[in-house]
Amino acid sequence: EAGVTQFPSHSVIEKGQTVTLRCDPISGHDNLYWYRRVMGKEIKFLLHFVKESKQDESGMPNNRFLAERTGGTYSTLKVQPAELEDSGVYFCASSQASKAFFGQGTRLTVV
Amino acid sequence: AQSVTQPDIHITVSEGASLELRCNYSYGATPYLFWYVQSPGQGLQLLLKYFSGDTLVQGIKGFEAEFKRSQSSFNLRKPSVHWSDAAEYFCAVGLPNFGNEKLTFGTGTRLTIIP
Numbered sequence: 365e366a367g368v369t370q371f372p373s374h375s376v377i378e379k380g381q382t383v384t385l386r387c388d389p390i391s392g393h394d395n396l397y398w399y400r401r402v403m404g405k406e407i408k409f410l411l412h413f414v415k416e417s418k419q420d421e422s423g424m425p426n427n428r429f430l431a432e433r434t435g436g437t438y439s440t441l442k443v444q445p446a447e448l449e450d451s452g453v454y455f456c457a458s459s460q461a462s463k464a465f466f467g468q469g470t471r472l473t474v475v
Numbered sequence: 476a477q478s479v480t481q482p483d484i485h486i487t488v489s490e491g492a493s494l495e496l497r498c499n500y501s502y503g504a505t506p507y508l509f510w511y512v513q514s515p516g517q518g519l520q521l522l523l524k525y526f527s528g529d530t531l532v533q534g535i536k537g538f539e540a541e542f543k544r545s546q547s548s549f550n551l552r553k554p555s556v557h558w559s560d561a562a563e564y565f566c567a568v569g570l571p572n573f574g575n576e577k578l579t580f581g582t583g584t585r586l587t588i589i590p
Contacts, residue, residue, distance in 0.1 A: 368518070395576060406479070407519075407565060407580035420577065455519060459576050466511075468518035 366390065368458050368467035376473045382444040385470045389438070389458030395419075396439050397464065398431060402452040410454075413439060446474045477502040477568050481581035489589050490558050496551040496584050498566030507569040508549040509578065510540055514562040522564075525549065536560070561588045 369388040377383050389396050398410040410429070411421040415436035424431070428447070433439040443450050453469040478501045488494055500506060508525040523534025530542040540551045549566060563585045567578040 397577065399578075399580075404582070406582045407567075407578075409577055409579070412577055457519075464576050464578075466519035468516070 368456055368465050370454075370456050370467040370470050372470060373468065374471045374473075376475060377446055379448055379474055380445045382442065383446055383472060385441045385443075385454050385472070387439045387441070387456030387458075387467060389456070390460075390465060393458035393460045393465075394436070395459040395464070396433060397457040397459070398439070398441055399455040399457065400452050401455070401469075402449070405452075407455065410441075443472070446472075448474050450474050477506055477570075477579045479566050479568055479579055479581035481564075481566055481584050483584045484582070485585045485587065487587040487589060488556055491555050494551075494553045494556045494560070494586070496564050496566075496586070498549045498551065498581060499547050500549065500566075500568045501547065502568060505544065508540075508542060509567040509569065510534065510538070510549075510551045511565045511567060511580075512536075512562045513565065513583075519565065522551070556586075556588055558588045558590075561586055 371386045375383055394415050396413040399407050401407040409423040412419045413433045416433050430442045451474045453471050455469045457464045457466045480499045482497055510522040511519045512522050513519050522538050523532050525532050525542045533539050538553050542549050563583045565583045566581045569578045
C-alpha cells in the first residue's frame with residue numbers, strides 16, 4: 365500500500381513568487397492534515413480536511429496560504445506571494461480511524 | 476491549549492550507550508502522547524503512543540516511553556543505541572478520542588551517535 369506522498373520534495377523560490385505543494389494521501393483516507401515546521405521551531409498544525417471540506421483551518425498563518433482538496437483526494441497548498449518566513453518543511457498527513465500517517469515533507473526555501 | 480516541551484535541542488551519545496529523551500506536556504487532562512522520529516530524507520515515523528492503561532509503552536526499534544502523570548512527562552528511552560538511531564525525535568500530544576490527529580508537537584531533539 366502506498367503511503368502519503370508529497371511533491372516536490374524540495375523547492376527553492378524567490379520572495380514574491382508562487383509555490384504549490386501537493387499531497388497525495390493514502391487511498392480511502394478521508395482526513396488530511398497539513399503541518400509546517402519553521403527552522404528550529406516545533407511542527408505546527410495548519411489545517412484539516414475531511415474529504416473536500418475544511419474542518420479546521422485555525423493554524424493557517426495568513427491569507428497568502430490557500431489549501432484545496434478538490435474531489436476529496438489529493439490536496440494542494442499554495443503560497444502566494446511567498447515571503448522569507450515561509451521557509452520550512454511542510455508535512456502532510458492522512459488518517460482513517462484515528463490513525464494518521466505522515467508524508468516525507470516538502471522543504472520550501474524562499475530566497 | 477496544550478503544549479509540549481522538549482528541553483534538549485541536541486543530544487550526543489556513544490553507540491551502545493543508553494538514551495533518554497525528555498518530554499513534558501501541558502494539558503488539562505491526560506492527553507494522548509506520541510513519539511515520532513524523522514531520519515534524514517524520511518517522513519515522520521511513529522515510534523510509540525500512549526492512550527491509556529500501562530504507563531510503560533513499548534515501541535518499534537527497541538524504544539520505550541514512560542508516562543508519568545505526576546510529572547507531566549513522557550520520556551523516551553532506549554537501553555543501547557545504534558548508529559542508525561541518529562535522527563530527530565519529536566514528542567507530541569493529541570486530544571483524547573482524536574487518536575494522532577491534529578497533534579501539538581515539541582521542537583524536537585536531534586540525536587547524534589558517535590562511535
